[in-house]
Amino acid sequence: MNERISIEEIIRLYKIDYTFLDQLIDSELLHPETENSIRYIVYEELSHLERFANWHYDLDVNLPGIEIIHKLLNQLEELKNENRKLLQNVSKFENWEDVDF
Template sequence: MSQRISREELVTLYNIEINFFDELEASGLLRTETVDEVKYLYYEQLPAFERFVNWHYDLEVNLPGLEIISRLLEQIETLQAEKRSLFYNIQSREDQPRS
């Protein structure tokens, strides 16, 4: 089982409002698991959670802004992966002996 941390612990540790966490979840920016009526966030999502908290509280980015930034970053990652794939494809074709 993956390690996880409860919503209540996160709210306390990061000194954030519980409704901010709930808004992140409702918008699809965070995926949680509920066990015995306690919401948990998996550790693998902590970096994204920390980014959202920093952007929201330090830079005053609102929820729609967080959604847009997140979507744009995902698109950049996809494009970078496609670029790497194309680069390796070209490299492998250039490395093949010619007839």
């Protein structure tokens, strides 16, 4: 079982509004687990929660803005990974100047 923390504990520790946390869950930016009517967030998602809370409370970014920024950062990471793979493939060629593109 993944390590997790209850939503009530998150609200207490991080001083986050319950409605903001619910909005993150409703927009599927966070994926809670439920056990015995208690909702939990797995530790792996806490870094996302902290980032979203910083954007919202410190930078005054609304939920649609958070969704867009999160999506763009994910796309950027995918592009970086794809670029890395392409560079690895290119480096496999000894005489890559002779390859027809």
